[in-house]
Amino acid sequence: MTLKKLFIIAFFPLLSQCTSLNNNQEIISKDIPQEARILFGGDLMLDWGIQEVITEHGPDYPVKNIKDFLHSFDYRFCNLECPISDKEDPRPEKKFVFRGRPEHIALLKSAGINGVSLANNHACDYGKDGLLDTIDNLSKNGIGSAGAGRDMGAAHLPLTITINGINLAVLAYSSIAYSDSFADKDNPGVARAKIELITDDIKQYKAFNDFIIVSIHWGFEYSEYPEPKDIKLAHAIIKSGADAIIGHHPHIFQGIEIYEGKPIFYSLGNFVFGSINENAMENILVEIYLLKDKIKSLRIFPINGNGNTDTPFQYTLLKGIHAVETLKKLVSISKLTGSGETSFTKNAEIKGDCLEYNFE
16 A cells, blocks of 8 residues: 655634634645545544543554455544543533543544544533534644534634545534534534534635535434435535535444435444444445545445344444445435435446446
């Protein structure tokens, strides 16, 4: 594998109001000009079982079987489903609260995670101070974030990335959170998934970027199908100028749709997640392969969940018949997502242990 040189320059929101600086990351892979392979994962939660195995086995343990695979991509992004903070004041009325400790960022670094979404219903589990702590702790470790900030302006700033001369912006939003977890003009929080706000953001950043990718937290937990309102929202986001949508929250994967030539991943399921649930049996990782002027292809890789392994909290790529059956199921539920046979279900092809879709 060609060795890549990685330069990351991260600037995080330091000022209030809309004058905050956004995250800017530059990745240079000199041997492959104007191509970028970006890997997206679902929910990453560093509490409960993940915290236990890190304490016992070290931060490499959950990802050691997929570490080389993860590092083969130019950039890695997922949804961080917990604050990373030493704050000790959890939200008292919330049934499930998650938290990772600052030292647990070692797992993200081991996995090569470059950027995360903070726009979700657990970002403020330890209050607004815990959220700001998270942004600061990620910044100190060179990991970019989007979807949250010290005010509404900062929360709506994208994570901007340059890879081999390709410029893209990742915007992140949540439709699920306590009302006081959403940022406003005077208070920290996460970005709200309202089409008017998303449209304004896309219009603002489209002119300066080759691609706009929207990460969004939505849907019902453990449902195989997106809600009609979320399909409607996804279509509106694409019509507003987004080039791809990455969804999460249901904890299992949902179908994939190609809408007006743009991919919508309604849910990737979990990635590295600290609970065991027999409903979360398999999950997917997604590669979006970019050229300067278009999305060239998609590749979908199935990985195990915590409910179908003798070694929970340690992740592997599915192989053989297990991979094929999982990918067949993904295609099957994608038919219903798109109201019957669609461009994705017609043209996606299982090749070995992954599913490929080419736009050419």
